[in-house]
Amino acid sequence: MLPSASSLLAIVSTLMVLTQAVKFDLPAALSDRTDTTQRCLSQFVAKDTQVLITVNTGEGYNQRIDLEVSQDGPVPNVYTRKRDLQHSFANAFDTISEGLVTMCFTNTLDEGFVESSLYSRWVEVDMNIGAEAMDYKLLAKSEKLDPLELELRKLEKVVQEIVEEMNYLKTREALMRDTNESTNERVKWFSIGSILTLVCLGFWQIAYLRHYFRRKRLID
Template identity: 75%
Template sequence: MTSSLLWLVILSTLIILAQAVKFDLPATVADNVEQSQRCLSQFVAKDTQVYITVKVGEGYNQRIDLTVSQDGDVPSVYTRKRDIQQSFANVFNTISDGQVTACFTNSLDKGFVENSQYNRWVELDMNIGAEAMDYNALAKSEQLGPLELELRKLEKVVQEIVDEMSYLKQREALMRNTNESTNERVKWFSLLSLFTLVSLGLWQILYLQRFFRRKHLID
């Protein structure tokens, strides 16, 4: 029992572990900033907590802006942050299923010309669901021990897996219904096409027979 619990805790830790993305963002003039923006996205289900942290390096006369949005049935913009200095963090809950996209732009101040020396590094850490919870605050508020806290993390991760499986099951049922409906339509369309071709063939034969008899070419 203890061994199984230990493996579950290790598995939950590996699942919860988040990997930050770090990259260099070249600076451009204001007219070209939209074309040079860098975007990172990840699918997030509805009613899911997302915690985004951003760190940026130093850059002379450069301004990094961030926009976090989501497509889907209800397109939404969750964050607009201009001129990020050193770090920035934001927490929000999604209102629909879709891709959550974080787009960065790095614009030069007026009077500066684009050059390879103008760039700043950006580090993005997007924590979703169980990853986004503040477990330290939870442990303090509910006075949880280390093992209890790990079990609470595991409970949250398992719940997310169950929700994800339920979502995939619903998607599978929707796709199956769509395929069955499409197959039914194709079947009736094929039968209609066959009936039309047979009818045209019979009509053509009868028409040619009458035509040749009028011309006395056949008896």
């Protein structure tokens, strides 16, 4: 059952409020120890969805920040590899499959320097997915939309994505229900088979013991 228009607007408003960048300090390490200080952020993204990643970095003497954006799945995909991020970087791509899109940052300290807590750079990451990743300025310019029409187009796109997500969840729920019903059916027949096997084994034991005792003349 689809929600009402007021419910959809409430969800849209909540999503727009919760959308914000993530900022953190990334300590520097020598090249042979960068894996120990690697910082990764992940977000589940559906297939054929536009993603826009914007990264801002602070100043850092003798430090190099590298970025890799990948997605897990049957065949892992690497969308971006950026070496030595400077100040700001933006990258947009469309996902090839569904799964976790992971952004991993490493801060490498130049050779000849000693690791210290003083060596770190701040990183600010903003990940926009679907409707949030669209270039609405370009859309407004190309279609000559006024501000109100542009806001309505934004809401239309977000509501459309919410409905698609609900349909996707409905499909997953149906698949899960079918899997549960199939599993229950298999467990039922396995239980029946186990009971019949135990009953047959019990009758065979009784018949064997009766034959054994008669042979030993313990019973008539």
